[in-house]
Amino acid sequence: METLDTLLNKISYPKLTSPLPSKEQMDIAYKAAFRAPDHGRLRPWRFIEVTDNGRDKLGKAFKNAAIKNGEEDQEKLTKFENLPLRAPMIIILITEINENSKIPAIEQIQSTAVAAQNISLALFDMGYGAYWRTGAFLSSKNSHLNKELSINEGSEVIGYLYVGSPDIKGKEIPSLNKDDYVKYWD
Numbered sequence: 001m002e003t004l005d006t007l008l009n010k011i012s013y014p015k016l017t018s019p020l021p022s023k024e025q026m027d028i029a030y031k032a033a034f035r036a037p038d039h040g041r042l043r044p045w046r047f048i049e050v051t052d053n054g055r056d057k058l059g060k061a062f063k064n065a066a067i068k069n070g071e072e073d074q075e076k077l078t079k080f081e082n083l084p085l086r087a088p089m090i091i092i093l094i095t096e097i098n099e100n101s102k103i104p105a106i107e108q109i110q111s112t113a114v115a116a117q118n119i120s121l122a123l124f125d126m127g128y129g130a131y132w133r134t135g136a137f138l139s140s141k142n143s144h145l146n147k148e149l150s151i152n153e154g155s156e157v158i159g160y161l162y163v164g165s166p167d168i169k170g171k172e173i174p175s176l177n178k179d180d181y182v183k184y185w186d
């Protein structure tokens with residue numbers, strides 16, 4: 001696909017199934033991530049690629065973090081435990097925030113967000129789908145999460161990229177009116 005085709009046609013797929021991208025294809029996707037703009041070259045992005053039994057491990061981490069956060073509703077806890085089963089691969093999106101840098105944390109998080117989008121675009125280009133989710137299991141919303149995920153305290157989980165092959169045909173791209181979003185000063 002040409003670059004602009006990918007940029008203009010990329011959509012998110014909430015339903016994802018096998019097959020997964022190969023290791024070689026994921027290597028390309030991470031290379032695309034590492035091309036994210038990065039103020040101060042801090043390389044703040046970290047990823048945990050979760051597949052197979054790793055998804056059960058992630059589900060247990062979600063459940064434990066929720067329990068430690070005071071959740072007692074068994075139905076909700078089971079739901080949390082099953083969240084990672086919605087796709088064959090989940091990439092945990094993490095910013096390892098460099099507190100000693102003069103670059104603000106928000107810029108380091110923004111760089112991670114761009115890196116995540118680069119992964120999504122690369123995967124779409126190779127025929128796969130992705131869906132960015134957040135919800136309750138962010139470092140900013142659950143102070144027990146990092147420990148459950150074995151991530152150091154200075155890092156921040158900013159989201160989850162669910163990855164796989166789209167199992168439904170893509171939706172239509174909404175046509176937005178440019179003038180609602182763009183102003184010109186000339």
Ligand SMILES: Cc1cc2nc3c(=O)[nH]c(=O)nc-3n(C[C@H](O)[C@H](O)[C@H](O)COP(=O)(O)O)c2cc1C
Nearest residue numbers: 010011012013014130131132133134135158159171
């Ligand atoms: C930071 C971020 C967090 C998101 N979290 C969720 C989420 O938790 N649940 C959800 O359904 N969509 C979430 N989305 C939106 C979807 O990833 C997707 O962009 C949206 O459904 C629009 O689809 P499209 O990308 O095909 O236009 C999030 C998007 C971003 C950028």
